[in-house]
Amino acid sequence: DGGITQSPKYLFRKEGQNVTLSCEQNLNHDAMYWYRQDPGQGLRLIYYSQIVNDFQKGDIAEGYSVSREKKESFPLTVTSAQKNPTAFYLCASSIGNRVRETQYFGPGTRLLVL
Amino acid sequence: GIQVEQSPPDLILQEGANSTLRCNFSDSVNNLQWFHQNPWGQLINLFYIPSGTKQNGRLSATTVATERYSLLYISSSQTTDSGVYFCAGSTGANNLFFGTGTRLTVIP
Numbered sequence: 001d002g003g004i005t006q007s008p009k010y011l012f013r014k015e016g017q018n019v020t021l022s023c024e025q026n027l028n029h030d031a032m033y034w035y036r037q038d039p040g041q042g043l044r045l046i047y048y049s050q051i052v053n054d055f056q057k058g059d060i061a062e063g064y065s066v067s068r069e070k071k072e073s074f075p076l077t078v079t080s081a082q083k084n085p086t087a088f089y090l091c092a093s094s095i096g097n098r099v100r101e102t103q104y105f106g107p108g109t110r111l112l113v114l
Numbered sequence: 115g116i117q118v119e120q121s122p123p124d125l126i127l128q129e130g131a132n133s134t135l136r137c138n139f140s141d142s143v144n145n146l147q148w149f150h151q152n153p154w155g156q157l158i159n160l161f162y163i164p165s166g167t168k169q170n171g172r173l174s175a176t177t178v179a180t181e182r183y184s185l186l187y188i189s190s191s192q193t194t195d196s197g198v199y200f201c202a203g204s205t206g207a208n209n210l211f212f213g214t215g216t217r218l219t220v221i222p
Contacts, residue, residue, distance in 0.1 A: 042118070042200055042212030043157075058209060059115065088155055101145060103210065105157040 004106035023091030118213035143203030
């Protein structure tokens with residue numbers, strides 16, 4: 001089945017530790033996105049990538065890094081510089097860089113700080 | 115960025131009732147979308163509706179782009195409709211701005 005997978009489902013981070021969240025899609029979509037959701041809030045864009053080896057900062061990129069070495073994969077690293085990382089992280093993809101597009105979401109990763 | 119206001123923030127319905135959710139935007143948006151987030155966090159795209167009206171089963175949506183608002187109608191609600199409904203839109207190609215959502219609880 002085509003879709004977006006995220007792993008792990010739950011992730012725990014210690015102080016000063018970098019952690020990496022995985023996002024894979026087999027929809028053959030060019031564009032991929034990372035969002036952060038805090039309790040009771042909407043989603044905020046962290047980073048997005050329109051094509052392999054290219055990515056752009058979203059509204060809240062500080063303390064995060066990404067890579068896009070393959071079309072199917074868009075991992076997100078939460079660095080120690082992100083002081084309040086506890087949140088629900090959602091990955092999404094869309095067909096390409098067009099204005100009128102639907103985004104499809106993965107099941108999410110919940111990150112907790114120990 | 116765009117400010118997105120959703121109302122009501124919370125809604126409790128008896129099964130079988132109808133409801134209307136509203137979304138207001140502070141500026142004109144391009145790709146207005148409605149999403150449903152289930153209790154486990156999965157976000158499902160319901161409608162891509164930059165203007166006009168669309169229907170899908172018991173759900174329908176209307177966007178009046180000139181007045182910068184959109185409405186989501188749920189008819190004959192079921193317990194499986196429970197969750198949070200988000201609207202989102204952007205002024206460009208990629209940066210979707212989300213509202214804070216309407217939390218719907220449908221009770222049997």
